[in-house]
Amino acid sequence: MSTINLAAAPLRLRNGQAASAGWSLDPLVKHVNHGSFGAVPLVAQDEQNRLRRQMEAAPVHWFSRLPRKIATARTAVAEFLQVATEDLALVPNASAGASVVYANLPHRQGGEILVTDHGYGAVTMGAERLARRWGGRVRTARVPLDAAPDTAFDAVVTELSEATGLVVIDQITSPTARWMPVERIAAEAGRRGIPVLVDGAHVPGLAPAPLAGLDCDFWVGNLHKFGCAPRGTAALVARTELSERLYPLIDSWGAADRFPDRFDTQGTVDATSYLATPTALGFIEDTWGWGTARAYMRRLADYAEQVVGAAFAEVTGEDCTVDVGMPVDAMRLVRLPAGLATTRPEADALRDRVARELDVACAFTSFGGVGYVRLSTHVYNTAADFEYFAERVVPVLAGWSCDTELGEH
Template structure:
């Protein structure tokens, strides 16, 4: 099925007129259209982090006593970028670590119930399940149709609340299905009932200017090393209300007597140069293009890419491969794959690895309700040509692999 192809946006350029990708160190022999999984760090930030590591290794006795104050400075800059209160913000290695902090610190009782959704990130959901097992409790999973509206998604989650609900875990942007969930309205209803809420915002920092606007949740954790382009191992944990004082780092260190979030600044001999270098990435995007302009480009490029790739599949299958996700994301989109491939999480990961090794394209493949999807993501270094290459090189191979899978005995 052919659709009118959206106009391709003009690629972003560096101040010297060069391609934006020149500011990164990504392998030029591969096509990188999966920023949403592991991110990519600008060259200038890598250089700063390497210099900080060299300083740490040259004089560790001088470095580590001074480190907590440096971490405080970095999280002050990060909190300003996120438009949140620095005194409510701690730094943790990633969103999963932030969730683990909540799971290990939250006061709970035996027989508790935890509400999650079927769009949740696997590792975070597993942590909720482990917490429930430790306390003889249960996990209730809200099932949300992929195309559910904000109201429908809200109702599907809230109906799972009960008098035994001790925690609600919801994604602001879902990892496997690349959609937004109405965390603001869900948090408001949970607050009315006295139920704590943990918002997994792993993909959110960088994609929205004030990502916590309208969200009155107890805990919010977002990765800076995805769309904000920080060094890997950098995330912000924002905690509000009395429960914030219950939170402790996963590593007990000399900062334990300090109040939240100061106790998170002291973590012994961990390499926290990723935290210290993060403001350089935030400044680089702002100084080069401006975050607002970057976000517009990410969205326009994603519009083009999803239609370009869906049209390439549809031209052969005659089907509509566009996906209605109910509440779409500006830089993350799904395109439905032909039947027979990526029907489970393990097979989706295997397909990702095969596409990397055989076709030279770093992409993401996901599965939801037994259907496989290509999850594309965009960033400033991407161009329409990257997705044209996927349509021309990968779509024919994926169609052939799907035929082989469905014809196998």
């Protein structure tokens, strides 16, 4: 292929094996969707299993000491994210962190919650439930897919009003794989006295300091996506006076403690995912360094976008590249042929069909009635993964698109 020189040279483990040998991913499946659920390195799986054996060997001893173990783990996570330990609580995922915020904000009768049309569905649904409790409504800012920072900023702040009681804004958008200018949006909302929740679900691992220059009331981010931590590990960061209003969704014996200590005591919850997270983060750092890992993911994403986009163009005769305004290093969109994944249910059904019939794990999204494949890269991926997608999957998708246009199922 003419673009092969753009492909990043594959990364290897210290022993010379391919990077993928550090994971337990099925070699018979092509994995090009790290961004949805992540993938846990073997060393972190082993550590979590070791911790679980300890828990089951002496449950009383384990749970009596668990809060101190969690506090140690969140100190390591805080160092990774470059935030203060006293500002960070561990929660199961970003949606759970958002739910904590929604459950504990001061009541604002008739208040509006501002979201964008790029928001993550579960977090937006939580905002809608909060709006119903307030007797208010959710207002949606429409941000063009190709919006540059200034345009995106204007589209959001134009919707602010005296009725706005909370702004919920994605740092990296899930359906459209783009950054949002959250620093500027949060600063403007703060100037008006409006609390801000930043959904940084995809950010840990992709940005060295996700909250640098970001002055918001609440921030949530998943460690189990690009951070490769065991699933069920996320950070909730709160750095204003509103932090003391935050309580876990489950009341437990730590309720009388201050934030974030009260989140360290959650009864009999299996917290081994939290405790094994430093092992996962350390594996990437010790093997390649996070800076090298991020640079590799970016170069490979450049190549993936080009090779898959060229393959779609060849079979459709159309330019399938997508301008997302503020692209993300490790996630890229490529437009699908007409008729595919025009809604979220259709996108999910297409994901399942590709997995079932083609043995490829990938993500499809829909925005504005247009379907896209969302390509994700990580250190275990190689150029061959995306060449395979271009050569084997793209022609099949083009054929399915024709079937859709003919009304066949």
